Amino acid sequence: MRNKLILLLISFFIFSAFKTDRVITVFMIGDSTMANKSLDGGNPERGWGHVLAGFFTEDVRVDNHAMNGRSSKSFIDEGRWEKVISQVKKGDYVFIQFGHNDEKTDSTRHTDPGTTFDANLRRFVNETRAKGGIPVLFNSIVRRNFIRPQDKDMNNDARKVPGEESIPAEGKTLFDTHGAYLDSPRRVAKELGVAFVDMNKITHDLVENLGPVESKKLYMWIPANKFAAAPKGREDNTHLNIYGARVIAGLTVDAIAKEVPELAKYVRHYDYVVAQDGSGDFFTVQEAINAVPDFRKEARTTILIRKGVYKEKLIIPASKINVSLIGQEGAVISYDDYASKKNVFGENKSTSGSSSCYIYAPDFYAENITFENTSGPVGQAVAVFTDEDRIMFSKCRFLGFQDTLYTYGKESRQYYEDCYIEGTVDFIFGWSTAVFNRCTIHSKGNGYVTAPSTDQGKPYGYVFYDCKLTADEGVNNVCLARPWRPYAQAVYIRCELGKHIIPEGWNNWGKKEAEKNSFFAEYKSKGEGANVAARATYSHQLKDLKSYDMEKVLAGNDNWNPVKNGPDKLITKTR
Numbered sequence: 001m002r003n004k005l006i007l008l009l010i011s012f013f014i015f016s017a018f019k020t021d022r023v024i025t026v027f028m029i030g031d032s033t034m035a036n037k038s039l040d041g042g043n044p045e046r047g048w049g050h051v052l053a054g055f056f057t058e059d060v061r062v063d064n065h066a067m068n069g070r071s072s073k074s075f076i077d078e079g080r081w082e083k084v085i086s087q088v089k090k091g092d093y094v095f096i097q098f099g100h101n102d103e104k105t106d107s108t109r110h111t112d113p114g115t116t117f118d119a120n121l122r123r124f125v126n127e128t129r130a131k132g133g134i135p136v137l138f139n140s141i142v143r144r145n146f147i148r149p150q151d152k153d154m155n156n157d158a159r160k161v162p163g164e165e166s167i168p169a170e171g172k173t174l175f176d177t178h179g180a181y182l183d184s185p186r187r188v189a190k191e192l193g194v195a196f197v198d199m200n201k202i203t204h205d206l207v208e209n210l211g212p213v214e215s216k217k218l219y220m221w222i223p224a225n226k227f228a229a230a231p232k233g234r235e236d237n238t239h240l241n242i243y244g245a246r247v248i249a250g251l252t253v254d255a256i257a258k259e260v261p262e263l264a265k266y267v268r269h270y271d272y273v274v275a276q277d278g279s280g281d282f283f284t285v286q287e288a289i290n291a292v293p294d295f296r297k298e299a300r301t302t303i304l305i306r307k308g309v310y311k312e313k314l315i316i317p318a319s320k321i322n323v324s325l326i327g328q329e330g331a332v333i334s335y336d337d338y339a340s341k342k343n344v345f346g347e348n349k350s351t352s353g354s355s356s357c358y359i360y361a362p363d364f365y366a367e368n369i370t371f372e373n374t375s376g377p378v379g380q381a382v383a384v385f386t387d388e389d390r391i392m393f394s395k396c397r398f399l400g401f402q403d404t405l406y407t408y409g410k411e412s413r414q415y416y417e418d419c420y421i422e423g424t425v426d427f428i429f430g431w432s433t434a435v436f437n438r439c440t441i442h443s444k445g446n447g448y449v450t451a452p453s454t455d456q457g458k459p460y461g462y463v464f465y466d467c468k469l470t471a472d473e474g475v476n477n478v479c480l481a482r483p484w485r486p487y488a489q490a491v492y493i494r495c496e497l498g499k500h501i502i503p504e505g506w507n508n509w510g511k512k513e514a515e516k517n518s519f520f521a522e523y524k525s526k527g528e529g530a531n532v533a534a535r536a537t538y539s540h541q542l543k544d545l546k547s548y549d550m551e552k553v554l555a556g557n558d559n560w561n562p563v564k565n566g567p568d569k570l571i572t573k574t575r
Contacts, residue, residue, distance in 0.1 A: 023058075024059060024060050024061070024092065024263075025061045025062075025087075025088075026052075026060055026061070026063065026092070026093045026095060027063050027065060027084050027087070027093065028066050028095045029066060029080070029081065029084055029096055029097075030047075030049065030066035030095075030098055030138075031069065031070050031097070031101050031140075032068035032069060032070075032100070032238075033047055033048065033100060033141050033238065033239065033240065034047045034048055034064070034095075034097050035050065035067050036064050037050055039277075040229060041228035041229030044222065044227060044229075045229075045240070045241060046240055046241065046244075046278065047239075047240065047245060048248045048249040048252060049062070049064045049066050049249075050064065050245060050278060051246050051273070051279050051280065052064075052279075054246075054270065054280055054306065055253040055269065056268065057266045058328055058329055059266050060266045063087075065080060065083070065084050066097070067080065069109075070098075070101055070109075071098055071100075071102040071109035071110070071111060072098040072121065072124075073108070074101070074108055074109045075098070076123070077108070081124065081127075085127050088128060088132075089132065089133070090132030090133070091132065091133070091134070092131075092132075092133045092134070093260075093263070094124065094128045096124050096125075096137050096138065097137075097138035097139070097185075097199065098117075098121070099117075099139060099182065099185070100140050100178075102181055103178065103179075113183060113184045114180065114184070118184050118188055121137065121185060121188040122188055122191075125188065125192050136194065136195045136196070136197065136256070136259070136260060137185040137186075137188060137189045137195070137196045138197045138199045138252075139178075139181075139182045139185045139186065139199055140182065140199065140200055141199050141203040142174065142176075142178075142200055142207055143177045143178075143238050144219050144237035145237060146172065146174055146175070147168050147171070148173075171212070172211060172212065173208075178200065195260050196259065197252065197255045198255070199248075202251050206218075217241075217244070218240060218243065218244030218247060219236055219237055219238070219239065219240060219244055220235075220239045221241075222234050222241070242281060243281075246273070246280075246281060250269060268304075270302045271302050271303065272301070272303045274287070274303060274304065274305045274306065274310070275306035276306070276310075277306070277308075284310060285303070285305060285310050285312060285314050285325070285333060286315070288303045289315070289316055289317075289320055294319035294320065295321055296321065297322070299322070300322045300324050300363075302324045302326060303323065303325050303326065304327075305327045305328065305331040306328050306331065307329060307330035308330065308331065309332040310331075310332065310333050310334065311334050311335060312333065312334075314357040314358070315360070316359045316364060317360055317361060318360045318361050319361070320361045321362055322361075322363045323361060323363075323364055323365070324364075325364075325367070325369055326368065326369075327366075327367065327370070327396075328368070329368070331368065331369050332371075333356060333369060333370070333372070334371075334373075335355075335356035335357075335373060335374070336375045336381075337349055337353065337356070337373070337375065337381065338373070338375040338378045338379055338380065339353070339381065339403075340379055341354070351403055351406070352382070352406070352408070354373070354375070354380060354381050355373070355382035355383065355384065355385035356371060356372065356373050356382070356383050357383065357385065358385045358387070359385065359387060359388060359391060362390050363390045364388065364390075364391050364392070366392075366394070367395055367396065368395045368396065369396050369397075370396070370399060371383045371396065371397070371399070372398075372399035372400065373399070373400040373401075373404065374399075375400075376401060377424065379402055381403065382400070382403050382406045383399060383400045384398055385406045385408055386405075386406070386432065387408045387412060388412055389409065389413055389556075390413055391412060391413070391414040391415070392414070392416075392417070392562045392566075393414075393416045393417070393419055394417045394418060394419070394567075395418045396419045396420075397419065397421075397422075398419065400427065401425075401427070401444060402425040402447075403423070403425070403427060403429055404421060404423035404427040404428070405428045405429070406430050407428070407429070407431065407434050408430050408432065409430075410431040410432070413432070413433045413434075413554050413556055413560060414432050414433070415437070415562040415563070416434065416435065416437065417437045417438060417562075418437070419439045419440075420439065420440045421442070422441075422443070422444055423443070423444060424443065424447045425445075425447035425448055426448050426450065426482070426484070427443075427450075428441070428449060428450045428462065429450060429451035429452065431453050431454065431455060433459075433460045433462075434462050435553055435554055436462070436463070437465045437466065437467075437550065438467065439464070441467055441468070441469045441470070442472075443472065443475050443478045444475070445475055446475055446477040446500075447478060447479075448478070448480075448481065448507060449469065449478060449480055450482075451481065451483070451488075451509075452483065452485075452488040452489055453485035457487075458487070458489070459553075460491075461489025461490055461491075463490075463491045463493065463553050464492045464495050465493045465495075466493070466495065467492070467495045469496065469497045469498050469501060469529065470498050471498050471500035476499070477500070477502055478502065479501070479502060480497075480506055480520070481506055482506070482507040483518040486511060486514045487517050488518040488519075489518065489519045491522070491523070491542070491548065492521075492525060493522075493524070493542075493548060494523060496525075496526050496527040496530075497525055497526070497527040497528070497529030498527060498529050499528035499529055501531075503535070504535060504536045505520075505522070505529075505534075506538070507536075508538070518538070520536070520539040520540065521539060521540035522542065523545060550563055
């Protein structure tokens with residue numbers, strides 16, 4: 001007994017350690033071009049480090065300590081480096097980028113390349129290594145300077161207010177403003193055998209290729225009266241806006257993957273990122289959807305939704321085809337409408353009007369997102385309303401009570417893989433053909449799992465493969481389906497049914513004609529709720545699956561096969 005206990009304790013600590021070590025922390029130290037920014041007043045300024053997390057999987061955590069106005073010297077003198085290095089653990093990374101403010105002439109920040117600047121960089125590297133961390137050196141991003149410098153003092157971070165100061169005419173050549181400060185990180189990296197990312201070259205090539213006009217789109221060139229954070233406007237050639245930070249972080253992360261191959265497997269690129277902390281392109285999911293080009297046929301538009309509860313009534317319009325929403329852990333799309341809630345005209349919103357999310361575009365894909373209606377047990381309150389064809393959900397959660405998931409489209413085919421769906425009454429309902437593969441279907445109260453309204457002549461309605469049906473404690477009177485319309489179809493294949501499923505299994509909704517026209521069936525059900533002998537006489541037990549091959553159910557006329565192909569093949573090109 002004692003030996004078993006010791007083995008259990010050893011296993012616990014081994015697995016606990018493994019779980020902790022799975023997340024790699026990237027600490028960032030540097031200046032304003034890397035730093036996180038205040039969001040007050042709609043401030044559009046971002047450091048490239050502010051948005052970097054959106055380019056990594058959740059196996060990597062970005063902890064950005066970069067700060068406006070800091071040099072390598074002032075970062076140390078103010079105790080900021082001490083705070084960072086005290087947290088670094090074996091296997092963590094420290095990204096180091098200074099130079100902009102080391103160029104300043106004031107004694108609190110100034111360092112000299114070749115001597116004091118190099119010494120500070122060596123200190124960052126050596127102390128990181130002493131803690132088992134992995135340092136990576138970066139040089140400074142380029143200033144947008146298309147004006148030939150007139151003297152040696154090239155470290156001007158001017159933030160001009162439009163109209164208040166004359167500006168010399170710009171040419172087509174981008175001039176260096178950092179001088180020897182660019183060489184120190186490269187030199188120290190070579191000397192100490194440290195990975196080095198030449199951010200100055202990356203950004204120089206980008207800005208010069210864009211030219212003096214287009215490159216303004218990367219920087220804080222903003223008009224007056226657009227943002228409360230800069231009511232008079234701003235012409236700033238050093239600091240990046242949201243778009244610029246995202247573009248430069250995207251280029252930088254690819255360079256990081258090349259110089260630090262161990263991080264390459266965690267790198268991800270998305271067309272847009274939604275984040276409430278300002279680390280993305282947008283703060284709301286709807287803003288990202290609105291930015292998707294209409295009828296983009298040649299590629300999918302991928303949108304990462306970072307952790308957070310996004311309370312918004314989301315609409316994917318018909319023109320936003322081929323969209324993928326990918327959620328980080330804890331990404332929730334939430335709203336609280338319900339059927340009897342009044343609209344602005346004092347009318348009931350209705351079941352259809354209660355949804356938190358509407359999907360009207362084909363070839364939509366969602367992964368790892370929670371869709372919820374938080375109205376509670378107040379009658380019909382939809383979490384997701386799906387109306388178009390070739391819709392796929394993977395590892396998503398659908399939370400609500402009555403009428404949680406409305407598969408509305410009569411010509412719609414939908415595929416749910418490894419999802420969780422909960423509710424009380426008719427919480428999966430509608431006309432569509434839908435396959436649920438390895439999903440958990442959870443009853444929060446007595447009622448009916450599904451209410452299909454399959455049209456007459458349709459070969460399939462709802463088909464559940466290898467799903468698990470569970471329930472809250474005390475729930476003991478649940479039916480697998482009842483026919484919302486007389487030709488309803490629902491089939492459960494190899495599903496594990498909890499004891500909350502009643503022996504009869506099915507309900508005719510008081511419609512005797514539906515017993516003849518509907519098709520309710522099971523194949524090799526298991527669990528306490530799998531009571532074949534007591535099933536309703538109008539239900540069926542399938543002898544084989546010749547007609548219920550999963551790929552055949554969803555094939556339609558275009559051989560759609562999300563099981564095999566996944567979202568990459570969900571591309572609309574025929575419109």
